[in-house]
Amino acid sequence: MLQVLQAEFADVTISKIRFLEAEGLVTPARTASGYRKFSAADVERLRYVLTAQRDQYLPLKVIKEHLAAMDRGLRPTPGGKPAAPANVPETSGLPIGEDFGVLGTDLKLTRAELRDAAGITDELLDQLESHGLVVARGNHYDGDAILVAKAAAAFAQYGVEPRHLRPFRTAADREAGLIEQVAGPRRTEKTEDLAALAVRLHAALVRSRLPR
Amino acid sequence: MLQVLQAEFADVTISKIRFLEAEGLVTPARTASGYRKFSAADVERLRYVLTAQRDQYLPLKVIKEHLAAMDRGLRPTPGGKPAAPANVPETSGLPIGEDFGVLGTDLKLTRAELRDAAGITDELLDQLESHGLVVARGNHYDGDAILVAKAAAAFAQYGVEPRHLRPFRTAADREAGLIEQVAGPRRTEKTEDLAALAVRLHAALVRSRLPR
DNA sequence: GCGGACCTCAACCCTCGGTCGAGGGTTGAG
DNA sequence: CTCAACCCTCGACCGAGGGTTGAGGTCCGC
Numbered sequence: 001m002l003q004v005l006q007a008e009f010a011d012v013t014i015s016k017i018r019f020l021e022a023e024g025l026v027t028p029a030r031t032a033s034g035y036r037k038f039s040a041a042d043v044e045r046l047r048y049v050l051t052a053q054r055d056q057y058l059p060l061k062v063i064k065e066h067l068a069a070m071d072r073g074l075r076p077t078p079g080g081k082p083a084a085p086a087n088v089p090e091t092s093g094l095p096i097g098e099d100f101g102v103l104g105t106d107l108k109l110t111r112a113e114l115r116d117a118a119g120i121t122d123e124l125l126d127q128l129e130s131h132g133l134v135v136a137r138g139n140h141y142d143g144d145a146i147l148v149a150k151a152a153a154a155f156a157q158y159g160v161e162p163r164h165l166r167p168f169r170t171a172a173d174r175e176a177g178l179i180e181q182v183a184g185p186r187r188t189e190k191t192e193d194l195a196a197l198a199v200r201l202h203a204a205l206v207r208s209r210l211p212r
Numbered sequence: 213m214l215q216v217l218q219a220e221f222a223d224v225t226i227s228k229i230r231f232l233e234a235e236g237l238v239t240p241a242r243t244a245s246g247y248r249k250f251s252a253a254d255v256e257r258l259r260y261v262l263t264a265q266r267d268q269y270l271p272l273k274v275i276k277e278h279l280a281a282m283d284r285g286l287r288p289t290p291g292g293k294p295a296a297p298a299n300v301p302e303t304s305g306l307p308i309g310e311d312f313g314v315l316g317t318d319l320k321l322t323r324a325e326l327r328d329a330a331g332i333t334d335e336l337l338d339q340l341e342s343h344g345l346v347v348a349r350g351n352h353y354d355g356d357a358i359l360v361a362k363a364a365a366a367f368a369q370y371g372v373e374p375r376h377l378r379p380f381r382t383a384a385d386r387e388a389g390l391i392e393q394v395a396g397p398r399r400t401e402k403t404e405d406l407a408a409l410a411v412r413l414h415a416a417l418v419r420s421r422l423p424r
Numbered sequence: 425g426c427g428g429a430c431c432t433c434a435a436c437c438c439t440c441g442g443t444c445g446a447g448g449g450t451t452g453a454g
Numbered sequence: 455c456t457c458a459a460c461c462c463t464c465g466a467c468c469g470a471g472g473g474t475t476g477a478g479g480t481c482c483g484c
Contacts, residue, residue: 014430015474023472033481034431058269059471133417147416154409158394158402165413167390171383172417178379180423182370187423190370195422197366199415201377204359205345205384206407211392211399226461227443235441245450246462265441272441 009050017046025049025064114141118149127162128152132169175202221262229258237261237276326353330361339374340364344381387414 020026021036026045028036038046045067052058052066109117114134115125128134133152134145152162175198183190232238233248238257240248250258257279264270264278321329326346327337340346345364346357364374387410395402 013474016472018432019473031481035481036430056269057271057274061471062269135420142420144416144420148413148420151409151413151416155406155413158406160390160394160406164390167383167386168410168413168417171379171386172414172421174379174383175418176421178372178376179418182372185423191422194367194370194372195418197363198380198418199411201360201363201367201380202384202414203411204356204363205380206387206391206410208347208354208356208360209384209388210403210407211397225443228441230463231442243450247450248461 009047012046012050020046020049020060023060023064025060025067109141109143109145110139111136111141114145114149117146118153120149120153124153124156124162125149131162131166133162133165171202221259224258224262232258232261232272235272235276237272237279321353321355321357322351323348323353326357326361329358330365332361332365336365336368336374337361343374343378345374345377383414 017026017036021028026042026049028038028042031037048067049060049063052063053060058066111125115122118125125134128149129136134141134148152165155161155165179191179194179198183194229238229248233240238254238261240250240254243249260279261272261275264275265272270278323337327334330337337346340361341348346353346360364377367377368374391403391406391410395406
């Protein structure tokens with residue numbers, strides 16, 4: 001019953017799993033007689049733990065926090081400190097390599113919450129909306145809106161105003177269209193993969209076109 | 213003489229530095245009488261070590277590899293495994309969250325090296341060049357070309373061909389233009405900051421436009 | 425009713441990332 | 455010249471993290 005897991009990602013031993021359970025990282029269900037019973041979700045969780053440990057060298061304590069954050073609907077930054085819960089003081093300036101934290105998209109924020117979470121003014125938010133960079137769904141905004149707003153705020157510090165950012169919106173729309181065409185209209189794993197790819201391609205292209 | 217360092221980032225002790233030196237992470241010069249003498253570069257290095265340790269939980273062994281890679285003109289991935297030296301076997305598929313590794317731009321690759329590093333065919337590379345997604349400088353390609361090519365290859369697996377990716381190029385050109393306009397024609401810290409911002413903005417926008 | 429896979433719980437172990445202290449040199453102020 | 459305050463090396467030690475091992479017992483399929 002455990003050989004299955006072992007096959008899937010070599011290097012997990014029974015004792016390791018027991019250890020991880022003792023640490024509260026997984027909590028598989030039990031059969032009446034006390035045997036562990038791993039659901040698909042448990043396996044997924046385990047996979048996350050093992051890869052985070054191997055590829056990002058995160059200590060279990062931190063991985064545990066990430067998992068907890070994910071359970072609360074946030075998603076952890078893909079490396080490093082756990083996701084900030086929306087209204088962190090935000091170390092000012094732009095320490096290279098700091099990322100803004102990636103929040104789940106199934107977050108619902110009021111306009112005021114968005115404004116505070118992103119640390120921007122109402123005025124800037126107005127402009128962002130009028131240029132279509134941030135859009136409300138109903139009268140709520142999602143986690144991505146925070147990220148957009150933060151990026152725009154940082155641009156603003158360099159004197160780049162929302163209207164200069166319109167082309168970003170256009171490009172993003174087109175790419176989202178392409179992705180939807182390829183991955184289908186429902187948001188699936190494939191959609192996410194393609195989106196990740198698009199972002200990577202884009203990043204590399206921009207870099208390659210900067211002055212030497 | 214060491215109080216200076218201690219003041220700069222509390223939590224570094226003399227013994228810690230000695231330890232780090234013993235591990236080969238820093239190698240300060242010595243005075244005639246054997247005292248350590250820290251150059252600005254040593255301090256910078258130290259700063260890198262301490263922040264990587266604190267913010268990314270990297271083990272010293274890995275930090276050491278990063279430093280070595282940086283000394284060789286590569287730049288480490290901003291979290292996780294050290295930069296891949298061009299021709300890694302590359303685990304196939306797209307394990308979520310795996311990043312492609314970011315190589316320095318001052319890398320010079322022949323066409324064949326690029327092809328192999330990205331794991332693509334000559335044909336695909338031809339197409340990428342003809343659509344302007346990858347361009348040679350002189351007759352060499354840089355590290356970003358690898359990233360572009362890898363992303364394109366991954367897209368290809370989803371049936372997305374280079375010609376579908378042209379809009380990415382257009383968008384990237386425009387953004388690079390904006391950045392250059394704001395940051396000036398020489399590549400500086402500011403250029404990098406803005407590029408990072410552009411990529412983040414873009415990523416958030418694409419996500420926000422995907423189907424729910 | 426026996427062999428193999430599973431359970432628990434406590435003890436043990438190794439590696440990492442340092443700290444401590446003994447024993448000794450350097451420097452600079454008085 | 456001396457004394458205090460640093461600095462040096464080198465080996466012993468240490469605490470936390472991340473498991474492993476083993477003893478003693480339960481559960482299941484044949």
